[in-house]
Amino acid sequence: MTSATSIGWTRDAIAERVAQDIPNGSYVNLGIGIPELVASHVPAGRTFIYHTENGLLGMGPSPAASESDPELINAGKRRVTMMPGAAFFDQATSFAMIRGGHLDLSVLGAFQVAANGDLANWSTGADDAIPAVGGAMDLVAGVKRVFVMTTHMTKEGEPKLVQRCTYPLTGRAVVTRIYSDLAVIDVTARGFALVELAPGITFDFVQERTAAPIITSHALEARQ
Amino acid sequence: MTSATSIGWTRDAIAERVAQDIPNGSYVNLGIGIPELVASHVPAGRTFIYHTENGLLGMGPSPAASESDPELINAGKRRVTMMPGAAFFDQATSFAMIRGGHLDLSVLGAFQVAANGDLANWSTGADDAIPAVGGAMDLVAGVKRVFVMTTHMTKEGEPKLVQRCTYPLTGRAVVTRIYSDLAVIDVTARGFALVELAPGITFDFVQERTAAPIITSHALEARQ
Amino acid sequence: MIDKRFASAREAVADIFDGATVMIGGFGEAGSPIELIHALIDQGAKGLTVVSNNTGTGLVGLAALLRAERVSKIICSFPKTAGSTVFPDLYRAGKIQLELVPQGTLAERIRAGGAGIVAFYTPTAVGTPLAQGKESRVFGDREHVLEHGIRADFTLIKGRTADTHGNVLYHRTARNFAPMMATAATVTIVQAAQVVDAGALDAEVIVTPGIFVDRVVHVPAPALESALNEAGASYP
């Protein structure tokens, strides 16, 4: 989201909206980048426990300089802290948590999300790109619910919500719900379905920027 | 071995003979029963580290009453102690040690051993028997070398070393060497091969009590 | 605020339903969650499938659950410990099904179930009666048998110390199957001799991270099978 995008939700407002949908006590994995903002918007009275796939459950925020430890890092290789009740473990155990369905939620960024829930978020498939996948494919295959948090369009103005992904997939039919700067949209058996519009944003405005039909009858049910 | 068997090696003498063949620093799993005697005959200057598959590496001997802990037991469910350098771990890790080929040696009892190394030591196949296998099949499938320590014949006078096992198998072609009260016998590509006779025992005496041919040309090489 | 404590074993096992699959920790008496098992006997669920390495001894704990005829099937590696009479009698009478699994394969199947690994190939049991009827396949020059992950509705285990987030430490060889079983059930219930606040345990030494645990019950002085049996106890 560039500063030029002054309409719709800000990044922090999206994060706040995502956080509202996470129940107390959830075990959550936040993808690197914009999803990390969710941790700054936990609603009062709720506790989320953050998992970072490099081997820590109970991850806390960035450290004060005095507590900074180059071997206490998150999956983005940034230094973090640990919360009371935290536990360290190896990679096999960490991905047993992921693959075994023990995490309640993963919030990830996206290059593209398709109307059937397919997600592309690891490679643009460009010829000169260095392929790198990390834990993305494991997360989408194993975590109970996968939320996508993203700008509605690319910097170049292309829709990210599409009928069918053209970039290489991270996983098939894995995304549950999308939180963009313009709207909250569910992935349903009938395709994209509107849950909520950002303030001042109209349905037509969102549909014009989405490369697949969005159904609206779903909105009321989903909000209840 | 009953007290009536006054010829050949005693149980302790067999155990001593087995222990001679175990290099210093070996990781060893001793089967329940007669193989446990090996731990009482470790040659001077050697240290063996004992693995018990219920989750302890560095198992020590039976405890003094004051140290007895009902939750510090061996695979035979008898109370044991731990040695300096011991470690506790779960069953998945314990059998990763076994199946992954990390243990140097397993010493097991036998109902029958065949000339091709097949072992039967978990079930007589009797109709009214309660089937129970424990870790026997894992041990023979995974440990680098499997020694059998046994009386040469059953209490009923039947040979235990046979051409082909009639009891249900524990594993196929898994036994490396057999230590009986009468002899030490290797399992080779050509079948049973004599390594050593117990004091006062002749080759013919052993062959008569063995239901498969024993070759002798192997003996000199094996002793070197 | 996260607090997984339940006030009693009774409340912790209240929703175990008829026909449920229940994993029960322990190797012999070491790690056997006797108080949770006794609460399950009181609770009355029947037609259970139990996954446990042994079948209990005497007339308490797991043996008592079997004796009450609540278990229709057991998945087990060694059902005939010395002092075990309940299971043999039921088995000979055709009142219980047995799925016999090599101990390491049992451990790995439970771990696989908890880790989202649906099936794996192992060399254990190839060429034996326990591989009969199972798919096998040669990798390299060696035959392997296909084994499937196991999952359960509930797991009952015994810890030494647990915290309010469900992190668990075990006592010596009582650890055995508990860490894998904790991962492989929809609802994992831990009885612990000591229960502490989150933050009281060193994050480096936790054996079972709290994500795998749903309910923690404080059982300060857990009974031991051998002591109950020496005293001639039977349950209920």
Next chain:
Amino acid sequence: MIDKRFASAREAVADIFDGATVMIGGFGEAGSPIELIHALIDQGAKGLTVVSNNTGTGLVGLAALLRAERVSKIICSFPKTAGSTVFPDLYRAGKIQLELVPQGTLAERIRAGGAGIVAFYTPTAVGTPLAQGKESRVFGDREHVLEHGIRADFTLIKGRTADTHGNVLYHRTARNFAPMMATAATVTIVQAAQVVDAGALDAEVIVTPGIFVDRVVHVPAPALESALNEAGASYP
């Protein structure tokens, strides 16, 4: 008497041969065994296959090993960390092969290799380019891909504390791949900041039991990639 200590990193890596497969612990700089890697650079083995989650940063550690063109292939989940230029240049120049593996599948393949599990079925990567050419199979209503265990000739890892029997404790998120890699190599070499006598560590908290470790090297003040890079270091 068992004592797995080696006097130096140089001696501990002396027998790594041309064409060997070498697992190297670490997730980014956390857990990277820099002194062992530098000793391997000095030692000169080439044509290596390296298994490691990343490819190093700057001109030290793993990146320096790659830059010295000793590695013909890397099995890796994320070869393009910020600050990583050596691998991208070699890769674009066609001087190194890459086998890209999802991080959890990489961890599980290493664990499987160490645990004697020849192959397993996982749902990860189904429907993606990383499943292309791999066997797949439907269990229940879900497709799974067949993945194979990985073993190595040598493993190089970094511990916080080791004892003379090879038991190892790690430091925080430096643990990452080390416990699995320790199990999956013919020869496992640990550098540890602290080395103590057998018996000094609590048997309940050991992460890697000594059976998985062959050589222990005392490296009292291990370097960190970030500190070396900030100082503009390059190796050799």
